[in-house]
Amino acid sequence: MNGALLVAISALILLAAYIVYGKYLEIAWGIDTKRETPAHELNDGVDYVPAKKTVLFGHQFSSIAGAGPINGPIIGAMFGWVPVILWVLLGGIFIGALQDFASMYASVRSKGKSIGYIFEQYIGKSGKTLFLTFIWLFCILVIAAFADVVAATFNGFTETAGEFNRPNGSTASTSILFIAAALVFALFNNKLKPSALTTSMCAIILVAACIALGLNFPVFFSKSTWSYLVFGYIFIASILPVWLLLQPRDYLSAYLLIAMILASFIGIAVARPTMNLPAFNGFIVNDLPLFPMLFVVIACGAVSGFHSLVSTGTASKQISNERDMKFVSFGAMLFESLLAVIALVAVGALYTNNAMPQGTPPVVFAQALTGFLDKLGVPSNASFTLITLAISAFALTSLDTVARIGRLAFQELFSSDGEQKSLMSKFLGNKYIATTITLLIGYTLSIGGYMSIWPLFGSSNQLLAALTLITAAVYLKNKGKKGSMLYIPMLFMLVVTLSALVITLYQLVNRLASPAPFSIHNDGIQLIFAVLLTGLAIIVAWQGITKLREPRKSSVF
Numbered sequence: 226m227n228g229a230l231l232v233a234i235s236a237l238i239l240l241a242a243y244i245v246y247g248k249y250l251e252i253a254w255g256i257d258t259k260r261e262t263p264a265h266e267l268n269d270g271v272d273y274v275p276a277k278k279t280v281l282f283g284h285q286f287s288s289i290a291g292a293g294p295i296n297g298p299i300i301g302a303m304f305g306w307v308p309v310i311l312w313v314l315l316g317g318i319f320i321g322a323l324q325d326f327a328s329m330y331a332s333v334r335s336k337g338k339s340i341g342y343i344f345e346q347y348i349g350k351s352g353k354t355l356f357l358t359f360i361w362l363f364c365i366l367v368i369a370a371f372a373d374v375v376a377a378t379f380n381g382f383t384e385t386a387g388e389f390n391r392p393n394g395s396t397a398s399t400s401i402l403f404i405a406a407a408l409v410f411a412l413f414n415n416k417l418k419p420s421a422l423t424t425s426m427c428a429i430i431l432v433a434a435c436i437a438l439g440l441n442f443p444v445f446f447s448k449s450t451w452s453y454l455v456f457g458y459i460f461i462a463s464i465l466p467v468w469l470l471l472q473p474r475d476y477l478s479a480y481l482l483i484a485m486i487l488a489s490f491i492g493i494a495v496a497r498p499t500m501n502l503p504a505f506n507g508f509i510v511n512d513l514p515l516f517p518m519l520f521v522v523i524a525c526g527a528v529s530g531f532h533s534l535v536s537t538g539t540a541s542k543q544i545s546n547e548r549d550m551k552f553v554s555f556g557a558m559l560f561e562s563l564l565a566v567i568a569l570v571a572v573g574a575l576y577t578n579n580a581m582p583q584g585t586p587p588v589v590f591a592q593a594l595t596g597f598l599d600k601l602g603v604p605s606n607a608s609f610t611l612i613t614l615a616i617s618a619f620a621l622t623s624l625d626t627v628a629r630i631g632r633l634a635f636q637e638l639f640s641s642d643g644e645q646k647s648l649m650s651k652f653l654g655n656k657y658i659a660t661t662i663t664l665l666i667g668y669t670l671s672i673g674g675y676m677s678i679w680p681l682f683g684s685s686n687q688l689l690a691a692l693t694l695i696t697a698a699v700y701l702k703n704k705g706k707k708g709s710m711l712y713i714p715m716l717f718m719l720v721v722t723l724s725a726l727v728i729t730l731y732q733l734v735n736r737l738a739s740p741a742p743f744s745i746h747n748d749g750i751q752l753i754f755a756v757l758l759t760g761l762a763i764i765v766a767w768q769g770i771t772k773l774r775e776p777r778k779s780s781v782f
Contacts, residue, residue, distance in 0.1 A: 226306070226500040228570035229493050235314060235566040239559045242318040247555045250323070253707040254330055258548045263337030263541065271466045272633075273337060273542045278549035279421060281540060283479030284472055286557040288535045288626040289325075290482060292374070292587055292616050293525025294565040299572045299586040301523040304515050305505035309569050312519060316527030317562030320714040324690055325554040327697035327711060328533040332541035333550060334704070339630075340537045341637055344696045344769070347703050352768040356692065357638050359761040360534065361663070362754060363685050364631030367531065368459070368667035370678045371624040376452040376671075378617040381445030389445050396614045397451070399439025400621055404458070406431045407474035415468060432480045440610065455624070456668050462625035463632050463660050467539060471625065478622050485594075485615040486560075488608075489567045492597030498574035517721040517728075521683045526565025528718065530689025531627070532558065538630035587616045628664065635659040681751050684725040685758045691718035692762060695769035702773060719766055726759045 264275040276284070301309050331343050338346075341360055345353030379397035383390050410431060414424060446454070462470055508515045520527070536554050544550060568586075571593030575582035582589045591612040598608045639654035652658060670678060694715035701708030733752045 226504075226573075228498040228500055228574055229496075231306075231310065231500065232490070232493055232563075232566055232570055235310070236563055238314055239318070239563055242322070243551075243556055243559050246318060247322075247326070247551045250326055250555070250710075251551055253710075254327075254701070255706065256330075256547045256550065258546055260547055262333055262544050262547060264543050264545055267336060267542075270468070272539070274466070274468045274472070275545040276468075276472055276543040277421065277424075277545070278552055279425075280472055280476045281543050281545075281549065281553050282557055283476035284543070284626075285475075285535060285540050285553050286560060287475040287478040287482065287619055287622040288539070289525065289529065289532045289557060289623070290561050290564065290619050292620050293529065293531075293623075294561050295568045295590045295616060296586040297523035297526055298565045298568040299589055301519050302502055302569060302572045302576075303506060303510045303513075303581065304519055305507075306500055306502045306569055306573055307504045308515060308519055309523065310566065312523055313527050313562050313565045313569070316520070316523075317559060317565070319710075320690070320694075320718065321526075321528035321532070321562070322555045322558040323710065323714060324528060324530075324694055324697070325532045325536050325558045326551060327701070327708075328693050329536040329541050329544070329550050329554040331697050331700040332537035333544050333547065335700075337542040338537070339633060339637060340533055340693055340696055341634060343537070343700055344765070347699045348696065348769050348772045352765055354638065355761050356696075356765050357634050359685075359692070359758060359765065360689070361631060361634040361638065362758060362761075363530070363682075363689055364534070364627050364634060365663065365667050365670065366678055366682045366685060366754065367627045368624065368631060368664065369670035370682050371620055371627070372452065372455050372459070372667065373671045373674055373678075375455050375617065375621050375624060376448050378613075378620065379446070379451040379455075380448040381443070382447060389443075391443055392610050392613060394443025394445045395440045395610060396617050397446070398442055398444045399435050399614055400618055401444070402435040402439055403474060403477060403618065404470070406435050407470055407477055410477060411469045411473040414473065428477055428480055432477055432484075435477075436481075436611065436614070439614070440607075452668070452671065455621075456664055459625045459628040460660055460664055463629040464656055467543065471539065471629065472543070474625070475622055478618050481615050481618055482564075485612060486564055486567065488598060489571075489594055492594055492601065493567070493570060496574075496597040496600045498570060498593075498597065500570065500573035502573035502576040517724040520718075520721045521687050521725040523565070524683060524686050526562055526568075528687070528690050528714075530686045530691075530693055531623075533689065533693040534630045535626055538633055539626060587613060590616070628660070628667075631663045631667075632656060632660045635663055678751070681729060681755055681758075684722055684729055685754075685762075687718060688722035688726065688758065688762045691715055691722055692765055692769065694718060695766060695773065699769055699772050723759070723762070726755060726762075730755050730759065 264273055267273040298309050328340055332338060335343050341353055341357040344356045379393055381390055381394045540553060568590055571590050575593050591609050594612050595605050595609045599605055636654050636659045639650040694711050698708045698711040
């Protein structure tokens with residue numbers, strides 16, 4: 226199979242899905258371009274702030290992409306390229322993009338409330354507490370895993386010889402400059418209100434300047450130092466007004482990722498790589514069953530519960546007009562699916578002698594694209610560094626977004642609309658206290674390394690997608706809107722993820738019973754989180770499905 230043809234066909238399928246299926250959902254749910262959105266109605270200058278759809282697309286895409294659509298397909302390629310491409314395209318269109326759009330729609334129509342609040346309003350208050358607890362625990366897992374990945378990426382010294390690691394130093398330097406540039410860009414937009422063309426031109430100039438300066442002036446700190454700095458940064462990022470840092474930083478980062486995707490397109494079109502990867506390697510590979518593991522390993526790029534947290538936690542509070550929702554949510558998800566296809570072509574091209582390429586997924590991706598761009602005469606050192614930089618920049622972008630979402634989820638646990646709050650609830654509901662507690666637990670977990678967290682992160686991430694689909698289905702039913710398109714996806718994801726969690730629990734219990742040493746910090750924490758998340762998910766899913774089976778009350782509409 227020719228890689229360029231695979232990318233071209235996939236791009237056409239995704240574009241057709243955006244135009245046809247996306248329009249169908251808009252009509253089915255009754256998008257109203259004249260309806261006032263929460264960003265205008267509740268504008269507080271902090272979380273509720275109207276944003277241009279291009280800026281918000283940048284925030285959404287940067288936040289949901291990260292390294293996920295690269296890691297998943299490259300790891301899942303062990304099953305063969307056909308299962309991966311089918312899951313990415315079918316899952317991305319009929320589950321992932323559907324979930325992102327449905328959750329954002331429900332949130333915008335519910336005054337920008339999070340998916341937890343929507344659960345409370347339409348399913349039950351007790352279920353809302355359990356759901357928010359699930360979301361909060363999940364955010365802690367994401368914070369711990371991504372913070373460790375970012376700190377390792379920024380590590381300025383080689384692990385063995387202790388020498389300066391210039392690519393990592395340049396990546397760290399550019400990321401710091403991105404933060405400074407975002408603040409300048411935010412003040413520029415807020416004060417002068419430039420046109421869309423001027424905004425884009427300024428963004429491109431700032432991105433180019435950050436990259437040029439970062440490549441020439443690297444900074445070198447150890448991984449442990451970067452870990453402290455990363456957690457300090459995300460503490461500040463999660464409490465600052467979204468217009469001052471979150472919106473502009475994600476917007477600038479989106480240009481970097483889009484540039485990487487366009488360069489990938491051109492490189493693949495010129496190099497026309499062959500998919501050396503077998504079409505299908507069997508139903509059990511490396512002792513892992515294709516079902517359910519393929520659907521858990523490949524999350525971002527197909528479907529990811531984390532996306533719903535972005536759609537309802539931050540993006541829905543910034544939607545300026547309801548017509549922007551399809552572009553921001555549905556469109557960003559399909560664009561991410563295209564990135565996953567490119568990652569599949571990358572690993573397929575490097576597959577040789579019946580063996581997968583060596584190295585982490587980001588390294589494999591960077592090596593493949595470097596080879597493609599070499600056909601265009603682009604120096605390999607420069608292209609490899611820039612591609613690695615793009616991947617790490619988006620891991621950091623996802624990190625500061627999930628830190629804010631985790632803080633909001635914790636605050637919601639102690640909020641009580643229309644009720645007198647106790648002193649303890651007021652204390653724990655304070656944004657500074659909520660942020661501190663969330664990040665302290667995340668830092669403690671990060672000490673064990675992301676590999677101890679990643680397997681559980683994958684399962685809980687997909688389980689959150691199932692719970693989100695259930696919640697959105699209940700919401701649509703209560704509002705008299707067509708929601709039957711969510712039923713099969715939610716049941717499929719529920720079966721897949723609970724099966725994967727059972728396998729994880731079985732493996733952890735076996736490790737506990739085996740003569741091999743059982744790591745309390747790694748295996749023990751995983752076991753505790755797995756039990757908690759599984760129990761919470763089963764209860765929440767049961768409440769949601771029970772509510773979905775009840776006849777709709779006419780007074781609710």
